[in-house]
Amino acid sequence: MDSIGTIVIAMGNDDVLGEYTCTPYNQLRHPGGVRPHPRHFKGPPQVSHQACPSVPAGGGPGTEHQLHGHRAAEARINWTKEGDTRPRQFQVLEDGTLFFRSIRKEHHGTWVCKARDNLTEISTSTTVWVTGTSPHAVTNLTVRPDVFAVNVSWEPGFDGGHPQQFTVWFRQTSHGPHDWIIHMVPDGDHRLSVDHLWPNTSYQFSVLAQSDRGSGPFSQIINTHTLCVPTATATPRRPPAPSERARPLLPPSNLAANRTAGGIVLRWAPPPAPSLLPLAYVLEYRGGPGAWEVLHSAIPAQQDRLLLTGLVKVRGHGFVGWHCGRGGREGKRGGRSGRG
Template sequence: MIWYVATLIASVFSTRGTAAQGAHGVREEPQFVTARAGENVILGCDVSHPLNGQPYVVEWFKYGMPIPFFINFRFYPPHVDPEYAGRASLHGKSSLRIEDVRSDDHGWYECKVLMLEQQYDTFHNGSWVHLTVNAPPTFTDTPPQYVEAKEGGSITLTCIAFGNPKPSVSWLREGSLMVSSAKYKVSDGSLTVLSITREDRGAYMCRAFSPQGEAIHTTRLLVQGPPFIISPPENITVNISQDAFFTCQAEAYPRNLTYTWFWEEDNVFFKNDLKRRVSILIDGSLIIAHVKPEDAGKYTCAPSNSLGRPPTASAYLTVQYPARVVNMPSVIYAAIGLPGFIRCPVDANPPVTLVKWKKDGLPLRIDKYPGWSQMEDGSIRVAEVTEDSLGTYTCMPYNALGSMGWSPPAPLVLKDPPKFSVVPGGVYRQEAGRELVIPCEAEGDPFPNITWRKVGKPSKSKHNVLPRGSLQLKSLTKEDHGEWECVATNVATSITASTHVQVIGTSPHAPTNVHVAAFSTLANVSWEAGYNGGFQQTFSVWLKRERLGPYDWLSIPVPGGHDWMVVPGLEPETTYQFSILAQNKLGTGPFSEVVTVNTLVFPTSTPEPLVLLTPPRCLTANRTQQGVLLTWIPPANHTAPIQHYVMEFRLGERWEVLDDSIPAGETELVARDLIQEAWYEFRVMAIMDDMISEPSNVVGVSSTGNSIKIFRQAPTTRGV
């Protein structure tokens, strides 16, 4: 480009020099001079000077400026433009010396020599010079040394650099070149940081580079946001009366940090006994002076600078102390004729290792009292409370740190235990929505208090305990179905009596005890039916692959009301989930538990022979003087010898074992001592190797007064 401009200028001014060509020769070609900023340079003026000493004027022009910036005539002081004042001077007869060259000096220069005593077309000549000034990069615009930005916002940092040749501008962080990404945008010397987080804080370096050198500017980004905990508290264990120290150091900008500490959920300064012994240091640390056992628990640090939600960090304080007695009762009550306990309420950390007792002020020799023993927690167990138990007791617990001393004395007082005067029956059947009252009354001195509780899942329906202790269920619901307990309590002890409530006219209850035996392409699913709600129920098997979603379950109806089913068509080496759903004419019940199984690898060899065990048959019940005689016939098919039989019974919904070791050669059993006014059901199963058969048919027995009524149910079979 420079050569193109030089050629153009030479052609334009070639005609101006024709008048002088005869006397002074042909005008010289343009010169090219290169200098570094700050150096000194001489721009040559190649002209022919008069030999006879004629006067002349030297003028220097810069391309783009209308008037000369340097004029020199003989011995007069030269005229110099302010931009070159002090830097430009004549060198030799007409060359120009420029000191401390600047980047702005870059460009074309023209030298003219005016011969004052010659005609216009012959009095001047001169030459052109191009000055190239190489300058290292310098910044003309940079961001401040510190910039602030809010967490979640964005910011743009811009650097503009000048130099010759033109420098390239890049951004670096931690020594690494930054490029455009989802987080950063880099373009034309600008850096934009998006979605600012705490991790974006720190130094960002702007670098301008060219062959002449480089320039660097550093800006630090300060991120405004909530504090960040850099040194959270840690769990500590101290002995009683020592000081506890929790650290909690946080960083934030702005740094107007305040620290709040909590014990459990309460501010430590709001806990009466603690507030006088705690202090929070300026660095956030918490000191608890002279710790007590009650100080143990979770401590939470919450630093804040009024921006955003304060972070939290928690740690636990464990206080070790000698064993002590807490809340020793003023009187110990024991029920005459029943087992009883003389307890020492101990609090200790580490755990108690020994408890010593005194009775009436003398060391207690437990081995001197028949039926007395000391339990692991130090309490005394009395097999049968008698007058020998009377006395005043004190206890002293010990642990690895020692003991805090003897308990207050507590006299033992004998009381009569509660006694049921009216006991609830074994089973109550009532329709849903109707009222049911179950009697239960008790007596004793002092008079007992009667409460009722449902065994297992509690009932959410409304029930009342009548003044004399009976349970009133005003409007029976499905949740009321199950076992209930009447509890009679006085200061001496508590006694219970159980009954079973069957709510008729509801949807079925969930099947239980779901079992899935998985093979390569099929699964044998079995379950125990829940209460049918008073109507015949049917079942369906629901299954899906585990990886599928909640709406991908498939259902398969179970034929014939069976409680087992073989599910074919499964994929080998696949995880499946199974659940059972029961249904009667009133609707469907809840699903059973979900059972997850893995199918087996598809067999490549001859499969093992099928193991077969069918249930015992024809279970019957007959009344005898000794009780109910239960008889049965052995299984029709079994691939190995029968080892023994198991007889089960139930009064309500739950099956219990009557005898689990009936020899294989016997096929009868006498059930003795049946509860009067109760409904019993019996079933028998066979055991072969590690396999248990499906139950036999169920036989029902109702005892009313001195009579026993026998009911037979159809046999049921299950898959193998």
């Protein structure tokens, strides 16, 4: 209290809450005849734990739903959806209740309840679960490129109360426009390795979630670029043994081509014995009787199939030929081993 009788509270907390009276005294410490005037100090607004409970909107879209609130008499209640600045179809009633006249898929998520009076503001949050809808978009989509493949992973969004499946959509963006290619994801998996891609090539990837209630929105589109084929280092090599000098380097065998919805799938078998093992394969093609051109110059020797996409039918010719040769220790060029 200062010299003129004013009470000053430097820090307000629970200890100062209560009722205060002011009584005047004279110099002889006799109380004055003035009637004491009570003064009341109030704490900050309070929101009970039941004000924003986590409850499912089990009725599904199109039904009424409300989150009952409780507040102090002078407190003002405001509800907002976390991470969303767009206006939503909801009401805040006079008692602080969050009211949805027609619950919708967009209402799913975390809602923040704020109570404010003249002293301070407090907040709490709850999650509204809207079931019976199509899945929500996946999050945290990640792509990790390799030379001939891209590893895609993601975190599933809310499934709307029904089992959901995922498909990975991708397309090549280098060398002209290309259609989207769809790969199904095995049930329960949240990652997929997309193989048989071109090295040093740009691609786009997106993931779609679906259920028996429909398709959710596509995830964001991520651009990536496959890695270049590593350059072999020139290391000293031992002279070939006499037995190796006598062994030929034969081309692969049983080259076959199958048309699929995603493109042409080529399959082949490794060179038969007694051939040396190749270091890599070279794929050449031609449309009609023209010269052979290199389509793929570095197919790993461990690979026995390849998906060809974006092929265009050659007018005036009834076939397109593929020539799969081998690159080996002796550096020879292989002959034609098949045609599709």
